[in-house]
Amino acid sequence: MRQESPTFSPLYRQIKNLIIQALEAGEWRPGQAIPSEQELALRFNVSQGTVRKAIDEMAGENMVVRKQGKGTFVASHNDPRSLFRFLRLVPNDGDLSHPDSVPLECWKAKAGHEASRMLGVDPGAPIIIVRRLLKFSGVPVVVDEIYLPGEIFQGLSLELLQSWSGSLYSLFESRFGLRMIRAQERIRAVAADRTTAEMLRVGESTPLLSVERVTYTYGDKPVEWRRGLYLTANHFYLNELS
Amino acid sequence: MRQESPTFSPLYRQIKNLIIQALEAGEWRPGQAIPSEQELALRFNVSQGTVRKAIDEMAGENMVVRKQGKGTFVASHNDPRSLFRFLRLVPNDGDLSHPDSVPLECWKAKAGHEASRMLGVDPGAPIIIVRRLLKFSGVPVVVDEIYLPGEIFQGLSLELLQSWSGSLYSLFESRFGLRMIRAQERIRAVAADRTTAEMLRVGESTPLLSVERVTYTYGDKPVEWRRGLYLTANHFYLNELS
DNA sequence: AAGTGGTCTAGACCACGTC
DNA sequence: ACGTGGTCTAGACCACTTT
Numbered sequence: 322m323r324q325e326s327p328t329f330s331p332l333y334r335q336i337k338n339l340i341i342q343a344l345e346a347g348e349w350r351p352g353q354a355i356p357s358e359q360e361l362a363l364r365f366n367v368s369q370g371t372v373r374k375a376i377d378e379m380a381g382e383n384m385v386v387r388k389q390g391k392g393t394f395v396a397s398h399n400d401p402r403s404l405f406r407f408l409r410l411v412p413n414d415g416d417l418s419h420p421d422s423v424p425l426e427c428w429k430a431k432a433g434h435e436a437s438r439m440l441g442v443d444p445g446a447p448i449i450i451v452r453r454l455l456k457f458s459g460v461p462v463v464v465d466e467i468y469l470p471g472e473i474f475q476g477l478s479l480e481l482l483q484s485w486s487g488s489l490y491s492l493f494e495s496r497f498g499l500r501m502i503r504a505q506e507r508i509r510a511v512a513a514d515r516t517t518a519e520m521l522r523v524g525e526s527t528p529l530l531s532v533e534r535v536t537y538t539y540g541d542k543p544v545e546w547r548r549g550l551y552l553t554a555n556h557f558y559l560n561e562l563s
Numbered sequence: 564m565r566q567e568s569p570t571f572s573p574l575y576r577q578i579k580n581l582i583i584q585a586l587e588a589g590e591w592r593p594g595q596a597i598p599s600e601q602e603l604a605l606r607f608n609v610s611q612g613t614v615r616k617a618i619d620e621m622a623g624e625n626m627v628v629r630k631q632g633k634g635t636f637v638a639s640h641n642d643p644r645s646l647f648r649f650l651r652l653v654p655n656d657g658d659l660s661h662p663d664s665v666p667l668e669c670w671k672a673k674a675g676h677e678a679s680r681m682l683g684v685d686p687g688a689p690i691i692i693v694r695r696l697l698k699f700s701g702v703p704v705v706v707d708e709i710y711l712p713g714e715i716f717q718g719l720s721l722e723l724l725q726s727w728s729g730s731l732y733s734l735f736e737s738r739f740g741l742r743m744i745r746a747q748e749r750i751r752a753v754a755a756d757r758t759t760a761e762m763l764r765v766g767e768s769t770p771l772l773s774v775e776r777v778t779y780t781y782g783d784k785p786v787e788w789r790r791g792l793y794l795t796a797n798h799f800y801l802n803e804l805s
Numbered sequence: 806a807a808g809t810g811g812t813c814t815a816g817a818c819c820a821c822g823t824c
Numbered sequence: 825a826c827g828t829g830g831t832c833t834a835g836a837c838c839a840c841t842t843t
Contacts, residue, residue, distance in 0.1 A: 331832090333831075358809085371832060390811095391841060508772065571839075600828085632821030633828065635828090
C-alpha cells in the first residue's frame with residue numbers, strides 16, 4: 322500500500338484525494354453525510370485512523386464539517402453556519418445582522434485581458450458579468466462587480482438572481498453544482514467614482530475599500546473573479562492573523 | 564489521568580497547556596528546540612501520541628515549528644521564516660523584497676480612553692508611543708503609530724529602535740522577552756491627512772488603507788495596539804480566505 | 806442499545822538530518 | 825548508526841446523538 326521514496330505522498334493524503342474525487346463526482350451532495358470513517362476505511366482498505374487523518378485535513382480546509390455523534394457532512398453554503406463565510410465586513414458596533422443582496426444587472430460579455438487571466442479562460446471566451454448591491458439593514462454598503470465563466474454559468478439571469486433569497490454562493494451551489502472552497506483577496510484603498518458614489522449615497526471621491534477576489538473550486542480551479550467597493554464609514558474589514 | 568465529564572478537556576489539551584506554561588516561564592527560548600516528543604511523554608506521563616497531538620495544535624497556531632529529523636523549535640520573530648509574518652502588504656509585481664523600518668519618534672504618554680481599552684490597562688497608565696515609517700526599496704509606503712504598555716516596555720527609546728536592524732517584533736522578543744502570537748486587524752479606507760500625505764509623498768486626501776492591529780501574547784493578553792496607514796498605489800493587502 | 810466521531814495507547818516502520 | 829519527527833495500524837474506551 323506504500324509507495325517508494327521519490328515524490329512521496331503519505332497514504333492519508335492519497336485517501337484524501339480519493340475522497341475529494343468522490344466529492345467532485347457528486348457522490349454525496351452538499352449538506353449530506355459522507356460514509357462513516359469505518360465504511361471509508363473498508364472501502365479504501367486502510368485503517369480507520371488513516372481515513373481519520375484524511376478527513377481531519379479536509380475539515381481544516383472547510384470542505385467537510387464534523388458533527389460528533391452524527392457523522393461528517395459535505396460543507397454547504399446553504400448551511401447557516403457557513404453562509405457569507407467569505408464576507409469579512411463587520412459593523413462598527415457588534416451588530417451581526419446579515420446583509421441583503423440586491424442584484425442590479427446581469428449581462429453576457431467576452432473575456433477581456435484581465436478577466437481571462439483571472440478566470441483561466443481564453444481571451445474572448447463568453448463570460449457573464451453581474452452587478453449588485455449589498456445592504457446592511459437597508460443601507461447600501463458594498464457595490465460588487467462579478468465576472469463568471471459563461472460555460473459554467475449558462476442560464477444565469479437577472480430574474481434568477483432576483484428570485485433567490487439566499488447568498489450568491491448558495492445559488493451557485495444549488496443551481497450550478499459549483500462549490501466554492503477557498504478565495505484570495507487583494508485589498509486597496511481607492512476613491513469613489515461618480516456612479517459608485519451615487520449607489521452608496523456618499524460624496525464623489527470618498528475613500529473606499531477595493532476588494533478583488535478570486536474564488537476557487539476543487540483542484541484550485543478559479544471560477545469567479547469579483548471586485549467589491551466597500552464603504553467603511555460604519556463597517557470594517559476584520560482579519561485574524563495567526 | 565482522565566477527568567470526568569462536565570467541562571471536559573481532553574488530555575492532549577491539558578498537555579498543551581502545560582507546554583505553553585513552560586514556554587511562558589521561559590524554559591526554552593525562541594529559536595531553541597523543545598524536548599523530543601518521547602521526553603515530553605515521559606515527563607508528563609502520557610503516550611507519545613498524546614504529546615504529538617498537543618504539539619500539532621501548537622504548530623497549527625504558529626507557537627512552535629516542526630522540523631523533520633531535527634526537532635520542534637520555539638517560534639521566533641528572528642527566524643527569517645516568520646519575519647514580518649503579520650505584514651500582508653505585497654508589491655503589485657511579485658517582488659518579495661523585505662521592507663525597512665525607519666523609526667521617527669518615541670515618547671512616553673498616559674493611556675487615553677481608547678488605548679486603555681485596546682491594551683487592557685487602566686486609563687492614565689503609562690504607555691509608550693512610537694511613530695515610524697516602512698519603506699519598500701527606499702520608497703515610504705506605510706506610516707505606523709504604535710501604542711505599547713509602558714510597564715512591559717521600560718527602556719524602549721528612539722535610540723534603541725534606530726540601532727536595531729531587524730523587525731520590531733524581533734526587537735520586542737529579544738529585548739523584552741515578549742512573544743507575539745496572534746493579532747487581529749480592522750481595515751478601513753480613509754483619506755490622508757496633511758502630515759501623513761507629506762510623509763508618504765502623495766497628495767492630501769489620497770485614499771489610504773487604515774489598518775488597526777491589536778497583537779496578543781500568551782493567554783490572549785493584548786500587548787500592542789497600532790494603526791498603520793498604507794499607501795496602496797503600488798502595493799496591496801493580500802488575504803487568503805478558507 | 807447502537808452508531809458516530811473523539812481520545813488514548815502501544816508498537817512498528819519510514820523519511821530526514823546529523824554524526 | 826542514531827535520533828528526530830512523520831506515518832500507519834489495531835484496539836480500547838469516551839462523548840454525543842438517535843432509535
